[in-house]
Amino acid sequence: MAIAVGVGVGEWAWWLALTLGAVPLLCLAVWHSADAWYHAAFFLRHGGRRRLPPGHMGLPFLGETLSFVWHFKLARRPDDFIAAKRRAHGSGAGIYRTHLFGSPAVIACSPAANKFVFQSADNFGIRWPVPELIGHKSMVNVEGASHARLRGIILTAINRPSSLRTIAAVVQPRVVAALAAWADMGTIVASTEIKKVTFANIFKMFISMEPSPLTEQIDQWFGSLMAGLRAFPLDFPGTTFHHARKCRRKLNAVFRHELEARKKVDKKCDDLMSGLMCTEDEQGKRLSDEEVVDNMVNLVVAGYESTASAIMWATYHLAKSPAALAKLREENVAVSESKGGSLMITHDDLPRMKYTAKVVEETIRMANVAPMVHRVANRDVEYGGYTIPAGWPVLVWVRSLHTDPVYYQDPLTFNPDRWDKPVKPGTYQAFGGGYRICAGNMLAKLQITIMLHHLSIGYEWELLNPDAKINYLPHPRPLDGAAMTFRKLRA
Numbered sequence: 001m002a003i004a005v006g007v008g009v010g011e012w013a014w015w016l017a018l019t020l021g022a023v024p025l026l027c028l029a030v031w032h033s034a035d036a037w038y039h040a041a042f043f044l045r046h047g048g049r050r051r052l053p054p055g056h057m058g059l060p061f062l063g064e065t066l067s068f069v070w071h072f073k074l075a076r077r078p079d080d081f082i083a084a085k086r087r088a089h090g091s092g093a094g095i096y097r098t099h100l101f102g103s104p105a106v107i108a109c110s111p112a113a114n115k116f117v118f119q120s121a122d123n124f125g126i127r128w129p130v131p132e133l134i135g136h137k138s139m140v141n142v143e144g145a146s147h148a149r150l151r152g153i154i155l156t157a158i159n160r161p162s163s164l165r166t167i168a169a170v171v172q173p174r175v176v177a178a179l180a181a182w183a184d185m186g187t188i189v190a191s192t193e194i195k196k197v198t199f200a201n202i203f204k205m206f207i208s209m210e211p212s213p214l215t216e217q218i219d220q221w222f223g224s225l226m227a228g229l230r231a232f233p234l235d236f237p238g239t240t241f242h243h244a245r246k247c248r249r250k251l252n253a254v255f256r257h258e259l260e261a262r263k264k265v266d267k268k269c270d271d272l273m274s275g276l277m278c279t280e281d282e283q284g285k286r287l288s289d290e291e292v293v294d295n296m297v298n299l300v301v302a303g304y305e306s307t308a309s310a311i312m313w314a315t316y317h318l319a320k321s322p323a324a325l326a327k328l329r330e331e332n333v334a335v336s337e338s339k340g341g342s343l344m345i346t347h348d349d350l351p352r353m354k355y356t357a358k359v360v361e362e363t364i365r366m367a368n369v370a371p372m373v374h375r376v377a378n379r380d381v382e383y384g385g386y387t388i389p390a391g392w393p394v395l396v397w398v399r400s401l402h403t404d405p406v407y408y409q410d411p412l413t414f415n416p417d418r419w420d421k422p423v424k425p426g427t428y429q430a431f432g433g434g435y436r437i438c439a440g441n442m443l444a445k446l447q448i449t450i451m452l453h454h455l456s457i458g459y460e461w462e463l464l465n466p467d468a469k470i471n472y473l474p475h476p477r478p479l480d481g482a483a484m485t486f487r488k489l490r491a
Contacts, residue, residue: 034060038097038104042389050380050387053106054089055096063099065232072472078371082109082400093384100395102233106377106388109397111407111426116383117375117396118434126436127376127393130241133228133248134301135294139439150295151439153287157275158299159442165347168446171201172344175454182486183459190461190482191312195219198308198447202300206272207258218254221247225297226305230474248297255293272299299440306369307444309475311451313367314359316482317414318455319463324359324416329456331355336457345453353449358416360448364430366414369475371399373432398429461486 034057042052058064071081085096085107094110108117117124128134131141139150157163178197182188196211199219203209228244235242255273262277276292287295318325335349336342350357373396381388388394403411407427408418431438438444455461461484468478 034058034063034099042387046380046387050382051385053095053097053384053386053388054092055085055098055107056088057097057099057104063102063104065100068100069473076470076472078472079400079403082107082397085109093386095383095386095388098395101393103393104389105393105395107395107397109400111401111424113383114396114398114401114429115426115433117394118373118429118432118436120381121435123378123381124375124394125378126374128229128374130228130233130245133225133244134298137288137291138294138298140298140436141294147436150287150291153276153279154295154299154439156279157272158303158440161347164442164446167205167443168345168347168450170205171447172450172454174201174204175450176343179454179459183488186485186487187464188484188486189480190315190484191308191477192481194311194315194451195304195308198311199304201447202304202307204271206296206300206303207255208271208273214254218251221250222300222304225251226301227474251297252293255296256289259289259292272296302438302440303443303447305475307447309369309477310363310367310444311448312477312482314363314448314452315455315461315484316463316478317363317366318359319461319484320466321414324414325456327355327416328359328452332453332456335453343454343457345450347446350446350449353453355416356449356452357445358419359452360445361419361428362414362416363448364445365402365408365428366412367476368399368402368430370430371472372397373429396429396432398432401427401429458489459486460489 038057039052042050056064058067068081072078089096091110094108094113096107096109098105098107108114125143126141128141134140139147139154142150158167174197178193182193199215200211203215203218209215224247225244228241228247231240231244233241235245258273259277262274273292273296276287276295278286280286318328331353335345335352339345339349345353375394375396377388377390377392377394379390401407404427405411407424431441464483464485465478465480468480468482470476471479
């Protein structure tokens, strides 16, 4: 009996030792298998003459998606995602290999590397993880002559001074009415209310639609579309990505219906959709229906979600920065008084609003609404002693520049006065760079400036939860949506 017990214990000990030894080895093999696979494929193609950028491909199939989600959503420390790569592999050339959004990729995260990608039009094309969500024919997804043609039309419609003057006059009455309504409410969730007024103004400017049950539904569809842009591309019922594709099809139907209605009755509106429908290029060619629809969806995404998010962050930071708010208020009251007490500002007033401009720039820098910009290597590209393989997506990680203490002193502190001095070249890339710099950058800044003007001259607000945690996906925002008390400014 004693011998049998001894043998049994010995067998258990042997299996336990084997398990404890084998499991870590198995985990290690799995962890490095994807990296080994891509290294082997790269070696078979190039031999030992070239090197992949430093980094790691993460787990098979998932890549570094779990790490990305951990840093951005669970740990709520998004800058540690890039910091971990720098600690593990050094700063070097400022590029790292990874596997994100279902594909092997290279991250660019230094001023020089980002500039190289942005300005090398021949080497790098455009690629969103799923182009159909933004639109295959939208300006952000086309290249060459098609891109230049679309960009010229859109710049004419929204960024030239005459357009901005008209826009300033159109959007302000709704802003004034919304702020008065917020004061009557007393307590608001800033992210929700700002989205409502920004969305209403965007739809008025872009498609001449007034608020209605339909626009409320469209708002929800756009929200789901935005969530899908940052989601893992798993397309089956129940996933964020699958729902985003359904919402995109619904948005297509709405815009196509409006487009067809305008054609049937020869309806002409002084808005962006009519501008896209009617504008001709140098050869007298108009945009196709698909081009109009795709670009309308793209422009609403760019002009609505990102701008509303930036305005929300402006109210958030100003509530926690009373000195900055006092300076902002002083400047805007002076502008109003110089116009005989007029509440409305015009595009021509902007050059006098120097401190307001600094608040706008600092808000955009800290908001980091789009942490990365998507490109793709058109061919094998050599940079910094490494090869970026043809066909690999390149993620230009602009957030890492805006929050790096090497480039900005106390980068997570809201300090508009830092803009008294020019920033270091290449360290401010909120609107991208190169020939694809955001076409709506002036429109976005104008909308933020208008909101700041009316907020500062007439209202005061306090955050209900100034230490609320931040959620960084799909866009950064406080978990409570920046809930605040809101009232008219005391005389």
